[in-house]
Amino acid sequence: MKHHLLAAAALVAFSAAPARADAIHDRIQADLPGLMEIYKDLHQNPELSFQEHRSAKIMADAARAAGFDVTEGVGKTGVVAILRNGPGPVVLIRADMDALPVVEQTGLPYASKARGVSTAGVESGIMHACGHDTHMTAWIETARVMAANKDKWSGTLIMIGQPAEEVGLGASAMLEDGLFKRWPKPDYTLAFHDSADLASGTIGVRPGFALANVDSVDIEVHGVGGHGAYPNLTKDPIVLASAIVMRLQTLVSREASPFDPSVVTVGSFHAGAKHNIISDSAHLQLTVRSYSDESRSLLIDGIKRIAHAEGEASGLPEELMPVVTVEPNYTKATWNTPAFSMDMLGFFQARFGKDRAVETGPVMAGEDFGEFSRSDRDHTKSLIFWVGGRPASVIDEAKRAGKVLPGLHSPFWAPEADKVIGTGAEALVVSAIRLMPKKR
Structure with a gap:
């Protein structure tokens, strides 16, 4: 005092x-x-x-x-x-x-x-x-x-x-x-x-x-590619990546405090090259905004948890689980x-x-x-x-x-x-x- x-x-x-x-x-x-x-x-x-x-x-x-x-x-x-x-x-x-x-x-x-x-x-x-x-x-x-x-x-x-x-x-x-x-x-x-x-x-x-804190986060989503006519023979990374995008929205709406402003935006989604080919990978780029160190940790830990859990839900083996990379030099x-x-x-x-x-x-x-x-x-x-x-x-x-x-x-x-x-x-x-x- x-x-x-x-x-x-x-x-x-x-x-x-x-x-x-x-x-x-x-x-x-x-x-x-x-x-x-x-x-x-x-x-x-x-x-x-x-x-x-x-x-x-x-x-x-x-x-x-x-x-x-x-x-x-x-x-x-x-x-x-x-x-x-x-x-x-x-x-x-x-x-x-x-x-x-x-x-x-x-x-x-x-x-x-x-x-x-x-x-x-x-x-x-x-x-x-x-x-x-x-x-x-x-x-x-x-x-x-x-x-x-x-x-x-x-x-x-x-x-x-x-x-x-x-x-x-x-x-x-x-x-x-x-x-x-x-x-x-x-x-x-x-x-x-x-x-x-x-x-x-x-x-x-x-x-x-x-x-705000500003973090850049990349998620590399793996899968098993194949012909678009035989999806049962693949593990579609676009479907998995889409599930990750949708689930990420709950970090702000259902996990972060409404009194602690947070933003998770998927700014880029790249996958595939042709109508009838299921690719073997997709790439997401996110910007993550927060104020406190605790809020930042909640969001980043949540992104990693969701990506891994959606990979499990899609039946991927451990070696093909999504990889989350957080750029080390972030704006505080x-x-x-x-x-x-x-x-x-x-x-x-x-x-x-x-x-x-x-x-x-x-x-x-x-x-x-x-x-x-x-x-x-x-x-x-x-x-x-x-x-x-x-x-x-x-x-x-x-x-x-x-x-x-x-x-x-x-x-x-x-x-x-x-x-x-x-x-x-x-x-x-x-x-x-x-x-x-x-x-x-």
């Missing part, structure tokens, strides 16, 4: 808004035309996971020009920029850099025409369909404004340009490369993500679990420190207004930002918040018309970038200054 009271007292100490807050807002708004040029350049030149060489150099050069001590190539293509400004807390601010293997269809005059080969070996178009270009641009402005306002804060600011968020490997790669051994461990970690669900410039905060759930998150929500509401700072629900998408605080949640307080990127009028009209709008990862996603960048940068700057008050 004493620990919680001390933590609460520390949060209360941050209640005041930073000095000359309007000057910070005005500076960022004045910088927006130049920032939009950076954004358009990043948007036109997206790079896939662990290939973010150009993006990383743009961020590194900007931080270096602002006065940060910059190291490149951390965790393959990551950037670490550090600005020491006397005694005080350590605050880490992260922006992710990678784009997606998506062919852009926004029709924007600065739309991406880039193509490349992903880590999976697939050649495709490349697009910032998740808005990481807005994150990088806001990160650059945050670095510049923090460096220009060193008289208003005291402490150590670490700014991270993170690779490979889209494949869930970038944060762990930077940690494995000695991030918190080569540089100080943070007291606070901050980041934001653009949102297709919130009105442009609106900040959304979710305390506790904000984003993102946890926003509850009391800290609610305190920051109150701060955002005081600064931006209650109509522009709201509490949001959790989502089942994945995000590896939580890796930076996961190892020491008792010490590091963490928050990733949303910044809306869609005009309120468009959202309202879609609701009236019953229309589904394109969201993140869509080839049609085009956020109102100036609103995302301006709000995101301002929120990061005033948050960092608040968490690192100047020693008088």
